[in-house]
Amino acid sequence: MFEKLHSFFERKGLQLTDGQFEFIKTVFTPTKVKRGEFLLRAGEKAKYGMFVASGCLRTYTIDDKGKEHVLQFSPEDWWTGDMNSLVNDLPSEVFIDALEDSEILVFDNAALQKLNEYIPASATMYQVALQKSLNAKNQE
Numbered sequence: 001m002f003e004k005l006h007s008f009f010e011r012k013g014l015q016l017t018d019g020q021f022e023f024i025k026t027v028f029t030p031t032k033v034k035r036g037e038f039l040l041r042a043g044e045k046a047k048y049g050m051f052v053a054s055g056c057l058r059t060y061t062i063d064d065k066g067k068e069h070v071l072q073f074s075p076e077d078w079w080t081g082d083m084n085s086l087v088n089d090l091p092s093e094v095f096i097d098a099l100e101d102s103e104i105l106v107f108d109n110a111a112l113q114k115l116n117e118y119i120p121a122s123a124t125m126y127q128v129a130l131q132k133s134l135n136a137k138n139q140e
Helices: 002-011 018-027 083-088 109-118 120-138
Strands: 029-033 038-040 049-054 056-062 068-075 078-080 095-098 102-107
Touching: 002 018, 002 049, 018 109, 049 056, 049 068, 056 078, 056 102, 068 078, 102 109, 109 120
Parallel strands: none
Antiparallel strands: 029 102, 038 095, 049 078, 049 102, 056 068, 056 095
């Protein structure tokens, strides 16, 4: 899973030293999720953000009539999570589940801060990825 993340960083122009890559391995936790497994439910506080190494996740809401509204699909090489909930310690308004068996790398807010302090260029790269994700959500 870490090689996928390393390749992602390189494609985005972030050349990592061996030491920086080893550090990255300390702030991300590899996790396997099964199809249908929930990673976040509306009303819960997000505990982590995610990088999808393989598989596909779905972020959605459910309206008062019980209808699902998909906000985002997160395929391989995609970042996802409810950053507002994670960073501000607020209840989430979204559900995130796995559409297929998936491998993800998860990080909590403290880990993200450590990463951005140790590798400042990662903060810019991550912001660009989040902005693209937000733009994709807003185009629906």
